[in-house]
Amino acid sequence: MSIYINTKLRIKRSAAQQEMMQKLMTGNKVFDAYRDILVLSAVVGFNNKAFKSIEKQASDGVLMQFFTETDYDLMDLIAYAHTKEQSILKSDEKYEIFSSYANGGFPILLQLLDIDASTEIDANKQESTLVKLASILMSNQLEINPENDDLFI
Template identity: 55%
Template sequence: MSVYVNNQFRIKRNAAQQEAMQRLVAAKIFDGYKDILMISAVIAYNIGAFNPIEKPASDGVLMQFFSSKDYDIIDMIAYAHKKEQSVITSDEKYEIFSSYANAGFPILLEKLELNGVEEISIDEARKAQIRYYRLLLSDGFSVSIGSEELLK
């Protein structure tokens, strides 16, 4: 259970990725930005991809849209990255999470086979949803700190 949540904080999104995220939500592949950010951050953490956001989108995603399980994952990623327990009681954890999500989003698009797609048809959306579910169910999709496995 997360011990510190700043409900006024907004998780940043990369301005360059904003349109692609909007297309994924409009095509109903994801319910909202927070879902895209969560999966993108986990993907990036798993492969060690970290990319701070240089130009954020004008609006971030308020923490109130994230669940308590999401908070726990944000805390775990921040702790695993920083290796200092104090990070989970600071706003720095949101910056760390945003950087992983920023790095993971292009990888997510690639895994969904939607890289460079300007318009997502109904058929493409269905195929992307199947790819997304396969990604979630695939072996090796886990987050670990040292020898402890956190997500599988």
């Protein structure tokens, strides 16, 4: 259970990724909400050491109320693993760290799903993409600590 949650903050999203995120949530959607994309992107980003600060933020961040307790715990885990300092758990900086890993991980997630700006997600492509997503979720690609084979998300 997360010991500190600032419910007044929003989790930042990159303006440069806005269009692709919306594409994944409309029509034959792959994800239901930004929250889903950000959480998976942050884990993929952390796993791949893809920490990239957001240069230009999308007009609105994602309200903390849309994240679950498990998401808050994941934010804590990523922030602690990034800084190796327990004090980060009581700091708003942990949300910046989470956002930066999500920002760095999103392009990698798109690559894993074989999706780019020209990809049309029709009903057939959606099913294929969801199968790839399930495969990613069940594979070692989300391993948090490569040195510890017992710790998986």
